[in-house]
Amino acid sequence: MKYMLSYDFMETMRNTNQWLGATAKAMTSYPMTSAIPNPALDWMRGWGEVTERAFSRMVTKPDWGISSLPCADGRDHLVEIETMIERPFGDLVHFNVQGRPEKDRKVLLVAPMSGHYATLLRSTVTSLLPDCELYITDWHNARDIPVSEGKFDIEDYTLYLVDFMKELGPDIHVIAVCQPVPLALAATAYLAEDDPKAQPKTLTLIGGPVDPDANPTEVTDFGNRVTMFQLHEAMIQRVGFKYPGVGRKVYPGLLQLSSFISMNSENHMNAFSDQIMRASKRETGDHDRHNRFYDEYLAVMDMTAEFYLSTVERIFKEREIAKNEFTINGRLVDISKITTVAVKTVEGANDDISAPGQCVAALDLLTSLPDEKKASHVEPGAGHYGIFAGKSWRNNIRPLVLDFIDANSGSKKRKAANKNAAA
Incomplete structure (x- = not known):
């Protein structure tokens, strides 16, 4: 109580x-x-x-604020935000530009569940929408989810990504930003063994903690310094009577x-x-x-207690992804099973949340993936926010990501996968 x-x-x-x-x-x-x-x-x-x-x-979910999009035909086309898959803890959303021919690039943008809504990536969405058929994960506020819907931890999060990728098909290109980077990598590895034909063509990992100890920050130091008991006692509360999720344990927004x-x-x-x-x-x-x-x-937004605690314990403390020891329902998810998906990492040189080295560690885990399928980029002078939403993203990183997607979309006319940066 x-x-x-x-x-x-x-x-x-x-x-x-x-x-x-x-x-x-x-x-x-x-x-x-x-x-x-x-x-x-x-x-x-x-x-x-x-x-x-x-x-x-503080208690208002922001609107996307994307009502129309200027297109090549010189007209503004209405943008309809469609829900493709609806789940208790998160939906798969499509930005349908009405009247525009379908774009060749089919991109799934994996938004973080780290305290803010998916609209945190609004500027990322608006920058990709003119050139891509764009989908995004829209995670729900835990305070609004009844206890009867059960738990939601990092294993459930990963399985949600697996289902979303299967729904969109093998022509999808996945871009994961920040917190979901290691879980997007795990979801791709899960598909590599469970349903290889459903794997995405490319996986772009932007500023995420694949190996938090590769370059420690204040965030990783905090995760290592406190015990799980301390976290539970200091951070976890139960949703009050005002919301549908009354009684659910959460890490409050x-x-x-x-x-x-x-x-x-x-x-x-x-x-x-x-x-x-x-x-x-x-x-x-x-x-x-x-x-x-x-x-x-x-x-x-509130996060479920089990998601927050399992992230700290398994990603930061135990480093299960970094050690290639991550399991789902007791089954090992072997990242080395990824053999065909082109993978690119993006980091900011001044990122004080996921410092350089934490994300690129993913490439070392891909021991069965040819070097020509690997690429990495470190953006000089960019902080955490800048690598997916700021000037560095718009002017430098976004063009590199789109080139990487084009180079690995299956056309014979495409360029080499790691043209943009060394692996």
Whole structure:
């Protein structure tokens, strides 16, 4: 019961702060009050505006905001977001560009389940959509999933990926970003032994912890420093009575958000202080730089307790993927069974979450894959976010990934697999 009470307490505090912000904004926006030339009232209105927006975003799933796409015929085509497979813990979603001829490149973008919604990859989606037939994994918020649906850990996550790949067929090209990198690799290895014809043509792994110890960071140090008992006692709570998942054990999104912010607390405090001053001068808007970033950053989701704990224990502590000892339902998933899927790794030289070396370790596990099917790239000056959504992604990494996909799509006219970078 104590875990449920603490969950409800966090939600009560969030709701209270949202209400305080809305109240301050309403009071200082009243015509009589706003007519008083007092800078303190302007600041209070700015504080209320920013506070209400910030705390309301913490329980709101962002919209994709992709309604149309300009195409080669000079027209804007409507984009319909279709659910291909619907499952309790996550769906397979297709961005259907209506009226556009189907693209040759068929890409499955594997979104992370690490505290944020799949919309964290919105800019990645918009950059790939003009050139690809695009699909994405859309994971659900654990607070909204009834306990009757059962557990969901990293084995279940991997099997979801296996089913999604089977649904899309062997012409698919998989791009995994951050947390799902080792599990996407495991899912491909599972298919290599279970159903070889269903394997994707290429697998691009971007900034993920295949071997966390290859280049330790603050994240990996934390995983190694704390015990599983400590994690369970400090991080795990039960969903409160407000949501359909009442009673389910989760790692709450609000608790994750506090951890995210504490890593760069000074930067976040300065960002919000500056935004409050801009709001007090009426210089803010729904789509200004601050709101665009924090509307997504603050929108967090709960993870199932078993997924969070099994990720820490099996990926970071036991290093099952790095040692090629990962099992699903007691069955060894042998990564060396991958023999035909071209694999490319992408890392950021300044990535402080999945540091260089952690992702490229995947290539050493592919002992049966020819060298011409392997490629790697380290982006100079890029941090974690930049390698899949920032300027480095748009200008450098995205073209390399598309070239890699084209080089391994089966056409005789394609280029060599590792043209872009050395294996």
